[in-house]
Each structure stands twice: as C-alpha cells, then as structure tokens.
Amino acid sequence: MTSPLTHTETNSRPVPAEDQRWQAVLHRDREADGQFVYSVATTGIYCRPTCAARLPRRENVRFHPSCEDAERAGFRACRRCRPNEAALKERQAAAIAKACRLIEEAEEVPSLDILAAAAGMSRFHFHRVFKAHTGVTPKAYADAHRARRVRDELSQRDTVTEAIYGAGFNSNGRFYAASSGLLGMTPTEFRAGGRGQSIRFAVGECSLGSILVAATEKGVCAIEFGDDPEALVRNLQDRFPKARLIGADKAFEEIVAKVVGFIEAPAQGFDLPLDVRGTAFERRVWQALRDIPVGATVSYSEIARRLGEPKSARAVARACGSNPVAVAIPCHRVVHADASLSGYRWGVERKQALLAREAAA
Numbered sequence: 001m002t003s004p005l006t007h008t009e010t011n012s013r014p015v016p017a018e019d020q021r022w023q024a025v026l027h028r029d030r031e032a033d034g035q036f037v038y039s040v041a042t043t044g045i046y047c048r049p050t051c052a053a054r055l056p057r058r059e060n061v062r063f064h065p066s067c068e069d070a071e072r073a074g075f076r077a078c079r080r081c082r083p084n085e086a087a088l089k090e091r092q093a094a095a096i097a098k099a100c101r102l103i104e105e106a107e108e109v110p111s112l113d114i115l116a117a118a119a120g121m122s123r124f125h126f127h128r129v130f131k132a133h134t135g136v137t138p139k140a141y142a143d144a145h146r147a148r149r150v151r152d153e154l155s156q157r158d159t160v161t162e163a164i165y166g167a168g169f170n171s172n173g174r175f176y177a178a179s180s181g182l183l184g185m186t187p188t189e190f191r192a193g194g195r196g197q198s199i200r201f202a203v204g205e206c207s208l209g210s211i212l213v214a215a216t217e218k219g220v221c222a223i224e225f226g227d228d229p230e231a232l233v234r235n236l237q238d239r240f241p242k243a244r245l246i247g248a249d250k251a252f253e254e255i256v257a258k259v260v261g262f263i264e265a266p267a268q269g270f271d272l273p274l275d276v277r278g279t280a281f282e283r284r285v286w287q288a289l290r291d292i293p294v295g296a297t298v299s300y301s302e303i304a305r306r307l308g309e310p311k312s313a314r315a316v317a318r319a320c321g322s323n324p325v326a327v328a329i330p331c332h333r334v335v336h337a338d339a340s341l342s343g344y345r346w347g348v349e350r351k352q353a354l355l356a357r358e359a360a361a
Contacts, residue, residue, distance in 0.1 A: 025038055025049050028050045033049055033050050036049065036065055036066075037064050037067055038064070039070050039075040040060050040061060041060045041062070042057075044074070045077065046067070046070035046075040046077060048081040051081035053078065095118075095120060095121070095129075096133045098119065109142045112138060112139075126138075135315050140281070197216055198217070199236075199245050200247075200248065201213065201222070203233060204256050206260045209350075210225070211224065211225055212226070213255060213259050219275035220274050220325055221276060222325060223324075223326045255272065262327060263354070266327075266357060272328070274325060274328060274329075276324055276325055278322060281319060284307055288303050288306055289323075294358050299313075299334070299337045300313040300316045300317050301313040303334060317334075320334055333358075
C-alpha cells in the first residue's frame with residue numbers, strides 16, 4: 001500500500017511506510033490527520049492519528065487509507081476522535097462562520113453566551129477559537145460589522161435618528177457613546193461629507209504614475225496613486241461630497257512637490273502634517289506603520305504583536321487597506337510572513353517599486 005506521507009531516510013535507507021505512520025500515531029501528528037486512519041484489532045475500532053485515547057500495542061494496529069476502507073474491514077469509528085466526521089479545524093471553522101452570520105444578521109449584537117452556545121462551545125473556548133480563526137475578538141468583529149452598518153445607514157437615511165435604529169441601536173445614548181470609535185468622527189461630521197471644509201487638491205505625475213494630493217487646513221487628507229487622473233479626482237469627490245474642493249494654487253503645488261520628492265527620494269523623510277480619520281484600531285495601526293523605518297519591512301502579524309493583539313493580523317491588513325494617504329502612512333512596508341507582496345490598494349507593482357527604492361536609499 002502506497003503511503004500518502006513523505007518518505008524520510010535513516011542511514012540512507014527509506015523508512016517503511018507503516019513505520020512512518022506509526023510514528024505519526026505515537027506523536028499524534030496533526031499533519032497526518034486526513035491522510036490515513038488506524039484500526040485496533042483488540043477493540044474493533046478505528047481512529048485518527050491524533051486520537052487522544054490510550055495508545056494501542058503496535059502488533060494490534062493496521063493502517064487504512066480511508067474510513068471506508070477501515071469499515072469494509074469490519075471496524076467501527078471511534079466515538080472520541082470521530083474519524084468519520086469533519087476534522088476539528090473544519091468543524092471549528094463552520095461553527096465560527098455560523099457565529100459570524102448570527103452577528104451580521106442580528107438586530108442587536110448577540111451576547112458571548114448566545115454565540116458560544118450556538119457554536120457548541122464554552123464561553124472561554126469559543127472566544128479563543130473565534131479569535132484564532134478571524135484574527136479579532138467576537139466584540140471587535142461585531143464592532144466592525146456595526147461600523148459598516150452605521151456608515152451605510154447614515155448615508156441612506158434622512159436623519160441621524162433613523163440611522164441609529166436602522167443600525168440596530170435601541171437608544172441614542174448607546175449610539176453616541178460608540179459613534180466616535182465606530183466612525184472615527186461624530187455622526188454629524190460623517191453625514192456632512194466634508195460640508196464646510198475647504199480641501200485643496202492637485203493631480204500630478206511621478207515615476208509611479210498619476211498622483212493626487214489633497215489637504216484640509218489641518219493637514220494632508222489624501223494621497224492616491226492611479227492611472228487615470230480624472231478617476232482620482234472623482235474618488236476625492238466621492239469621499240468628500242459636500243466639501244468645497246479647490247484646485248491647486250502655487251502654495252499648494254509646493255506641498256505636492258514635497259510629496260513627490262519623498263516618493264522619489266524616501267531617505268529625506270515625510271514631515272508634512274496629516275488630517276486622517278479612522279476608528280481607534282485603525283489609528284493605532286497607522287501610527288505603528290509610521291514607526292517602520294525607511295528601508296525596513298514587517299509582517300502583518302508583527303504589527304499585530306506590537307499592538308498587543310497577536311491574533312489580529314487580518315484586522316491589521318484591513319486597516320492597511322483603509323489607509324487614505326499612500327507613502328505618508330507607509331502601508332507598503334507591511335508584507336506577508338514569508339516576505340511576499342500582496343494586498344496593496346494602489347497595486348503590487350507600485351508597492352514593489354517603493355520597497356526597492358527605499359531599500360536602495
């Protein structure tokens with residue numbers, strides 16, 4: 001019978017397939033789960049390689065490529081490790097997906113007890129498994145989902161009050177207490193879409209293509225790369241639909257020149273003030289990104305660890321994707337754990353070019 005496991009060598013001789021499988025059973029190797037099962041002649045049952053039951057004697061063990069093969073040989077499935085059911089990780093993933101749907105579909109955020117019960121786990125175990133699978137706690141996931149609902153409702157409803165109840169809040173007080181954390185600003189400011197603000201902007205060209213730079217009186221609020229200058233301006237209008245957009249004057253062109261100069265020569269540093277708004281978590285991530293020195297890269301998981309939330313790598317990636325000011329907040333310096341590049345909202349090619357330029361600097 002051909003082993004699905006990789007052969008290793010001892011003293012230049014291949015290790016017999018069954019010996020290798022037996023070693024996997026002895027060490028309860030999780031990598032072996034799903035590759036084979038083993039049966040025990042004295043009990044009449046078959047198990048996963050990781051079964052926590054007392055180890056049988058080697059002479060009583062047979063190996064099978066599948067549950068069906070073991071059952072055809074007359075063995076029944078172990079009730080402890082359930083080899084004929086989905087693997088533990090798959091069962092957990094399904095349970096967490098169900099919990100996420102409950103959060104997303106509920107008018108009121110379900111309690112941890114309700115979510116844990118629906119997943120068939122204890123509160124503590126559910127909390128740990130949820131964070132391991134999603135990268136965030138159930139509360140953080142619910143907050144992120146509610147933030148999306150709040151934004152949608154504020155954009156579609158005629159009044160803030162209608163938006164409050166449409167987003168699932170049952171009181172104004174609870175909504176306003178949470179609004180700054182959810183939106184990064186007050187509901188009135190969000191609905192205003194920049195009303196009363198004057199935003200100066202200009203579109204120029206640099207070695208990475210077209211670039212749009214925009215700023216309020218407080219600081220730079222947008223730096224965007226693109227291939228179509230008109231599309232960049234439309235995106236700015238969509239972000240601030242009620243702001244007064246002012247085309248570049250000579251003074252503002254100097255700001256644009258500084259931004260382009262930093263892109264072309266990153267060693268000189270970026271010293272312009274910023275005016276960016278995000279949730280509390282997004283702001284923490286963005287500050288951590290600004291602490292990455294020119295020429296260095298870190299992983300999403302490393303940023304999460306620095307924030308004291310080592311399981312939040314996915315949430316860090318989402319915060320990077322929400323960054324409104326390219327290069328000023330250097331999300332291009334964040335890579336996968338294996339150093340591969342992906343997930344840059346302005347294109348992986350631009351990310352690669354920026355990193356290469358910074359490495360040379």
